Amino acid sequence: MKLKEITSISSGINERRNPQGTIYYLGASDFIADHTINPLIEPSLMPSSKLEKHFLIKDDIVVLAKGHNGFAAHAIKNVVKPMVASSVFMVLRNTVASVTPQYIAWYINLESTQKELRGYSRGTALPAINRTILGDLDIKIPSLIIQKNIVAIDDLKKQESYLTTQLDHxxxxxxxxxxxxxIKA
Structure with missing residues (x-):
């Protein structure tokens, strides 16, 4: 099934930052390990009525649309602050009920999917994908139970990697x- 058939796809916005802002402006560098938004992110946009329709909500998916490190997807688990995605992202929302946003993010982050997206990307200085490329991505949709199990197993794998790193440290x-x-002895 094509991604555009199961979710709506829009572009992030391009706004001018302001140190007195109260709206959070999500950029590519605002993620830390395990696709988590950095809790130390600072607000940097001034409020306006045009921004409200772009506020990220639970179960939105932001997909990095530009960059040399692939096109990582992040499912928004919860948003306690008014936040919008910058123009380096595409935002997927209104996903059909038979597909979990976390599964879509997992599927996009698969190495095979990333390789496919890199193959379709445009630009040599800064590879980029657009809504058409992302929307035409074929995504295999198993049952909801299997989707949730896949996401749970992936979360456990990420937790194992984190714990292994901590143990090594x-x-x-x-x-x-x-x-x-x-030496002192």
């Missing part, structure tokens, strides 16, 4: 302390 620190104590 702790082992390195422990070894350094042990070896430093041997």
């Amino acid at each position: 702790l082992k390195t620190t422990q070894l350094e302390l042990l070896l430093k104590n041997k």
